[in-house]
Amino acid sequence: MTETLADLAGLTREFSAHNYHPLPVIAATASGVWVTDVAGRRYLDMLAGYSALNFGHRHPRLVAAARRQLDRVTLMSRAFDHDQFGPFCAELAELAGMDMVLPMNTGAEAVETAIKVARKWGYEVRGVPDGQAVIVVFDGNFHGRTTTIVSFSSDPDAKNGFGPYTPGFVSVRYGDMPALKSVFAAYGPRIVAVLIEPVQGEAGVIVPPPGFLAGVRELCTSAGALMIADEIQSGLGRAGATFACSLEGVEPDAYLLGKALGGGIVPVSAMVSTRPVLGVLRPGQHGSTFGGNPLACAVGREVIAMLRTGEYQARSAELGARFHARLRALPSSVVSSVRGRGLWAGVSFRSLDGRAVCERLLSLGVLAKETHGTTIRLAPPLVITEDELDWALERFTEAVLTG
Numbered sequence: 001m002t003e004t005l006a007d008l009a010g011l012t013r014e015f016s017a018h019n020y021h022p023l024p025v026i027a028a029t030a031s032g033v034w035v036t037d038v039a040g041r042r043y044l045d046m047l048a049g050y051s052a053l054n055f056g057h058r059h060p061r062l063v064a065a066a067r068r069q070l071d072r073v074t075l076m077s078r079a080f081d082h083d084q085f086g087p088f089c090a091e092l093a094e095l096a097g098m099d100m101v102l103p104m105n106t107g108a109e110a111v112e113t114a115i116k117v118a119r120k121w122g123y124e125v126r127g128v129p130d131g132q133a134v135i136v137v138f139d140g141n142f143h144g145r146t147t148t149i150v151s152f153s154s155d156p157d158a159k160n161g162f163g164p165y166t167p168g169f170v171s172v173r174y175g176d177m178p179a180l181k182s183v184f185a186a187y188g189p190r191i192v193a194v195l196i197e198p199v200q201g202e203a204g205v206i207v208p209p210p211g212f213l214a215g216v217r218e219l220c221t222s223a224g225a226l227m228i229a230d231e232i233q234s235g236l237g238r239a240g241a242t243f244a245c246s247l248e249g250v251e252p253d254a255y256l257l258g259k260a261l262g263g264g265i266v267p268v269s270a271m272v273s274t275r276p277v278l279g280v281l282r283p284g285q286h287g288s289t290f291g292g293n294p295l296a297c298a299v300g301r302e303v304i305a306m307l308r309t310g311e312y313q314a315r316s317a318e319l320g321a322r323f324h325a326r327l328r329a330l331p332s333s334v335v336s337s338v339r340g341r342g343l344w345a346g347v348s349f350r351s352l353d354g355r356a357v358c359e360r361l362l363s364l365g366v367l368a369k370e371t372h373g374t375t376i377r378l379a380p381p382l383v384i385t386e387d388e389l390d391w392a393l394e395r396f397t398e399a400v401l402t403g
């Protein structure tokens, strides 16, 4: 290490675009739930890469899978097949109980894929007049950062200044079934899909009212629209199940996956759906240079194998119960609400500033990030032990009560 801490911070400040406002820590190494900074200080990671690190930093099984593949073949492009591709798609389809997979890289690309596929399916299968398709989304959504996706964001920071916006989206209050029904009544057969986060992550880990997801499912089925579940953050163990939809007994027509699918090593995302839906794509109509590359597929296959054991989902559900009980015990004079599922919680404060709490947490050795003003999202790696979780919760309590 030749650069000093101040040098490194200076380089970031001067040479990187200021599209993030990082907390003052510079990571050097990490293992499991722990991150060590360039000064040798250790932190427990309670953000886990926004759930990209569900299996912790550098899980030995995932690192080994990546190393094996690095010595075989790393990139082909989909112009040619490779021996990791078919198995990855088959194994992911099986995990999801679906027919087919379209691999991409980032979450936003999986969402873009779903938007394109739903529109094309609407025109070719449902007979919607060309250019008339409507996709229903929800206020407070977060689906990524492309121009089309920010076109239907309700967050002014994410949206403003990036127009002109892509038309064809209608937004409804999250959890509001009467509002959703009236949108279906107004737009009728033009609605090709409902795009929904089964739990809204970036909005502050918002869980919809009981029965809402089942209601969305019913409405989509009766109207002949696709229910597309964006499980990029909620899926793959985070909520205490492979898919958060299943906690409500709901099966969507498509899952969008990302984040943890890449094992915290490489970006891997996918749209997973049925044959009639993904079958609308023919050669040349959609693609990605890096989507489905050998390294991504090898790591993704190991992630799927780990999820097939059910161990991580069970840990999330069991430790999650302890986690939520402890968070709900915080004084209601300070905390206004605690929401979430599994090892995933949104904690809102009556008046504390989320950023200030995160800065106190950092000084106590815990990495966490506020979502909006007075809300913090806590989402430790699912490999966290009970003792480590208790340790983090003690620090969290201290940071909250000394504010």
Ligand SMILES: *Cc1c(COP(=O)(O)O)cnc(C)c1O
Pocket: 050, 105, 106, 107, 108, 109, 111, 142, 143, 144, 145, 197, 201, 202, 230, 231, 232, 233, 234, 258, 259
């Ligand atoms: C993070 C996220 C995305 C976007 O993923 P990127 O990999 O950052 O493009 C989309 N949907 C949800 C629900 C997310 O949490």
